[in-house]
Amino acid sequence: MNWLARLRPVAFIAVLLIIWQVAIDRHPGQLLPGPWQTLRGIGDLLQHGLLFKYIVASLFRVTWGFLLAAVIAIPLGLTIGWYSRAEMAFNPLVQIFRPISPLAWIPIAILWFGVGDLSSIFLIFIGCFFSLLLTAMSAVHNIPDVYIDVGRNFGLSTPNFIYRVLYPAVAPQLIVGLRITLGIAWLVVVAAEMIAVNSGLGFLIVDARNAGNRYDLVVAAMVIIGIIGLLLDLAMRSLEQVKSFRWGFPEN
Amino acid sequence: MSTQASPPSTSGVKLQMDHVRKTFERDGKSISVLEDINLDVRNGEFICLVGPSGCGKSTMLNVMGGFLSPTSGSVAIDGETVQGPDPRRILVFQERGVFPWLTVEGNIGFGLSKLSDAERKQRTAHYVQLVRLQGFEHSYPSDLSGGMKQRLQVARALAVNPDILYLDEPFGALDSVTRFIMRGELLRIWQTERRTIIFVTHDIDEAVQLADRVVVLSSRPAKIQDVLTIDIEHPRNLSSPRYLELRDQLAQKIGLAYSV
Numbered sequence: 001m002n003w004l005a006r007l008r009p010v011a012f013i014a015v016l017l018i019i020w021q022v023a024i025d026r027h028p029g030q031l032l033p034g035p036w037q038t039l040r041g042i043g044d045l046l047q048h049g050l051l052f053k054y055i056v057a058s059l060f061r062v063t064w065g066f067l068l069a070a071v072i073a074i075p076l077g078l079t080i081g082w083y084s085r086a087e088m089a090f091n092p093l094v095q096i097f098r099p100i101s102p103l104a105w106i107p108i109a110i111l112w113f114g115v116g117d118l119s120s121i122f123l124i125f126i127g128c129f130f131s132l133l134l135t136a137m138s139a140v141h142n143i144p145d146v147y148i149d150v151g152r153n154f155g156l157s158t159p160n161f162i163y164r165v166l167y168p169a170v171a172p173q174l175i176v177g178l179r180i181t182l183g184i185a186w187l188v189v190v191a192a193e194m195i196a197v198n199s200g201l202g203f204l205i206v207d208a209r210n211a212g213n214r215y216d217l218v219v220a221a222m223v224i225i226g227i228i229g230l231l232l233d234l235a236m237r238s239l240e241q242v243k244s245f246r247w248g249f250p251e252n
Numbered sequence: 253m254s255t256q257a258s259p260p261s262t263s264g265v266k267l268q269m270d271h272v273r274k275t276f277e278r279d280g281k282s283i284s285v286l287e288d289i290n291l292d293v294r295n296g297e298f299i300c301l302v303g304p305s306g307c308g309k310s311t312m313l314n315v316m317g318g319f320l321s322p323t324s325g326s327v328a329i330d331g332e333t334v335q336g337p338d339p340r341r342i343l344v345f346q347e348r349g350v351f352p353w354l355t356v357e358g359n360i361g362f363g364l365s366k367l368s369d370a371e372r373k374q375r376t377a378h379y380v381q382l383v384r385l386q387g388f389e390h391s392y393p394s395d396l397s398g399g400m401k402q403r404l405q406v407a408r409a410l411a412v413n414p415d416i417l418y419l420d421e422p423f424g425a426l427d428s429v430t431r432f433i434m435r436g437e438l439l440r441i442w443q444t445e446r447r448t449i450i451f452v453t454h455d456i457d458e459a460v461q462l463a464d465r466v467v468v469l470s471s472r473p474a475k476i477q478d479v480l481t482i483d484i485e486h487p488r489n490l491s492s493p494r495y496l497e498l499r500d501q502l503a504q505k506i507g508l509a510y511s512v
Contacts, residue, residue, distance in 0.1 A: 168353040247352035
């Protein structure tokens with residue numbers, strides 16, 4: 001019964017694919033390539049050795065932008081959140097920067113870093129940074145006072161307090177924040193690659209259109225982006241199962 | 253009516269509250285919560301603080317524990333003024349006091365990081381036994397019942413060998429049967445480990461069952477209204493005339509008539 005339940009979403013996707021194929025067969029036109037064409041597009045990319053090259057290029061940029069943002073924003077956000085005065089000073093600034101789309105930074109990225117990997121890594125960094133900063137700030141706020149009092153009662157030194165109370169108390173919220181932010185990073189990388197570089201899945205979409213209207217490749221790239229996004233999310237979700245984090249998540 | 257609560261015997265004074273006042277500032281107004289509290293607690297004594305809800309019992313406990321500093325007056329333990337929280341006296345909270353990211357073993361060993369692994373293991377095992385959590389050493393708090401979590405919190409507190417245990421309505425969130433069992437457990441532990449215990453409760457029966465002396469606080473601002481010595485040996489017979497008499501006395505002092 002269990003495996004049947006698991007199969008249900010797969011079956012649903014299969015049905016949708018069939019409907020898509022049937023619809024394309026009945027109205028052959030230029031509006032959209034069918035699933036079969038798309039699959040052949042992916043085969044083409046594989047044959048030319050481009051598929052993995054582009055995936056690796058995109059993942060490389062996401063990894064660096066995302067990690068840099070995490071390494072800087074999380075400690076900074078935890079510190080700002082801990083000291084209420086720092087928060088009063090920083091909060092308006094963060095709220096001003098946060099709603100600016102990372103894409104608005106494209107001209108500045110090109111000005112500062114030129115056209116290339118650095119620019120797109122910077123754009124991903126910007127997209128992740130404010131999201132993670134806010135996550136970390138609010139995670140500190142949400143620590144129940146009891147945990148802090150217990151830490152004080154047992155006479156922990158500051159580094160010990162950070163390592164043994166603060167960090168484990170915020171970890172589940174940080175994981176949720178990292179998961180959401182990784183999604184943002186994956187969104188931004190496609191846009192960033194449309195402008196600044198000549199490899200990657202975002203580049204593939206623009207290039208396939210420009211170089212001869214290969215819409216089968218456009219859709220192929222979209223499908224691959226979706227699948228990789230799903231896999232990244234599953235990987236982040238598996239962190240929620242770690243025993244010392246699991247308390248922070250509802251039972252499923 | 254005496255406001256100075258002096259210990260009935262002459263053995264060593266452990267904790268001394270001297271003209272303690274506490275006011276909070278809220279919206280520019282200052283609210284007095286504790287007013288001129290004077291209390292001596294003997295070494296090894298079991299004190300219950302009772303009073304109407306919201307009267308400042310927890311505030312008093314937090315001042316004793318060093319989590320809040322008195323607005324005026326002082327708290328001294330062994331003659332030394334309390335400056336802040338200290339691992340020599342541990343506060344047990346009503347709820348959420350155990351760390352959900354640590355196992356039972358990890359929680360009990362929380363205050364023992366300075367010990368060697370072998371010593372910590374041994375000490376942890378001892379307190380697992382004492383609070384009867386054998387078999388749950390590797391369980392996380394989310395897999396424990398409310399009563400087990402509170403026993404775990406008491407074990408974590410006792411493991412660092414404190415000389416005073418502050419308990420802030422520790423059984424307040426438990427059902428009445430579990431509370432009853434927990435009282436027995438706490439008394440058993442108190443009798444084997446002999447710490448000074450200061451126990452906040454709003455439950456009259458709980459106070460008469462546990463305490464050597466019950467300190468009755470008035471409604472806010474809290475003053476010590478009365479101190480009642482419970483002169484019944486443990487184990488206490490809950491239907492003995494003396495028990496019922498003391499319970500009635502306490503109810504009257506709190507201002508409860510015994511009928512519904």
